Amino acid sequence: MEFDFSAILLGLTVLFGVVWGLDRLFLYKKRKARLDASGDEYRDPMPVDWARSLFPVVLVVLLLRTFVAEPFRIPSGSMMPTLDVGDFILVNKFAYGLRLPAFNNKFVQLGEPRRGDVVVFRFPGYLCFDGGKLVRSGDMSCNNPHAPIPQQNWIKRVIGLPGDSIEVHGSDLVINGKPVTDDEVGPYVGNPQRSVDEIMLNMGATVWTEHLHRDDGSAVNHMIARMPAYTTPNTIPNDRVPSKVPKGCYLVMGDNRNDSLDGRWWGCMPEQNLAGKAFLIWMSWKGWGTGGVDFSRIGTIIH
Template identity: 90%
Template sequence: MEFDFSAILLGLTVLFGVVWGLDRLFLYKKRKARLDAARAEYRDPMPVDWARSLFPVVLVVLLLRSFVAEPFRIPSGSMMPTLDVGDFILVNKFAYGLRLPAFNNKFVDLGEPKRGDVVVFRFPGYLCHDGSALVRSGDMSCSDPHAPVQQQNWIKRVIGLPGDRIEVHGADLLINGEPVKADEVGPYQGNPQRTVDEVMLNMGATVWVEHLHREDGTVVNHTTAQMPAYTTPNSIPNDRVPSKVPAGCYLVMGDNRNDSLDSRWWGCMPEQNLAGKAFLIWMSWKGWGTGGVDFSRIGTVIH
């Protein structure tokens, strides 16, 4: 079961605020007068005392997580070697605009993602055929095109902007007809005692530095992993994903190119699903007996 922590925080903020506010409006004066007349020490009832104490705390946490920065943990290897399983990251929540907590509706526009940004977003669902139409489904097999989509946060790298023409054929990536260059670094180095590393080592993974050119002339140089022996990813275009990125949408891919469930399978990521831009690794935990805390990754800026 997936929990929307922002929705929980919003609900608690409203609950504590309502309990405390209603008490102060309708009950506090009579209760205090009664206790003063009896010369008894004044104390708020326990529910009111809890609401009064917790309301400002929960409100501050809600505001910080919604509009400043939110922590996330990397659960899978789809962004390796850039982001490792067990990395704890911070996400800039105002990079692309301010959004209402839980509802995710943008009410202040502060910019749009750039090619090469690492973004966190709510998974939009798999693209499934329903007659002549394509619909979003929570069922990867598409046996139930109308299965509800779980509220999950995913992380990928922006490859295609609205209006871009994207082609993907195996390891070859073309943006607007231009091949994206990548330089091989060498074999992937990892700890074979970790399952995610063991798979990559057994599949002969190699590390590359990819060069993504932005419209402003800057270049994002970032690492990717390739292991063709593991799986052959979908090409773009395909029967669900067109070459041209639609308006209000972004094509995203994982840096672990042969082990990432991304836009090559489920299409573009709608702008309204954006949660923010990943910018910092503040903690990295490799697991008991397989590295523990990886101090070398703490403080790493995400590119």
């Protein structure tokens, strides 16, 4: 079952605040006077006592998750080797501006994603043709172009900024006419007892250092994985994804280039879908019997 935890926190905050506030405005004085007159010890009714106690706690959690940092768990291998399955990460919620909880509307502008940033966002949906017009759908096969889009948080790396010209041919990237360079590190090393590692090992995955250059001249040097024997990724441009990144959109891709369902298939990620910038691995759990807690990854800064 899918749910929006921010919406739940917002709803609880409003509920507890309304119960506590209405009681203090309309019922508290009469109830206290009645109990004082009878000589009984004053106590709030249980619903009011719960609301009074939980309101500040839920409010603080809501504010921290909305405006400071939010934890996420990596569920798939699409960002390997940068992020592993079972990594628990923290996401900076104010890197790209402050947004209203649940509604995600930006009300304070603080910055924009840069090429190479690892970002968390609400999945925008698959691109499907509906009577010759491209629409967003929750149905990957596009048999139902009007299928509701699941409320899921995804994580990928920003490759293209609004206005960029992007070409993708197999493992080769060209950004604004300049090929993206990379250096081979060597074969992927993993634990064959883990299913995600087993696939990469069986497919002869290799690890590379990719150099993504930003407009200010700096570069983001990060690891990617390639395994051409596994699958052939979509090219860009294609019939759904143009070469030029539209205004207000970002092209994002996974670091596991042959095992990532990303912008090569479903187009750009709208700016309003941004949740924040991933910046830290605070825990990494490889599973019982396949590594347990990976202490070497704890505290890793995400580049």
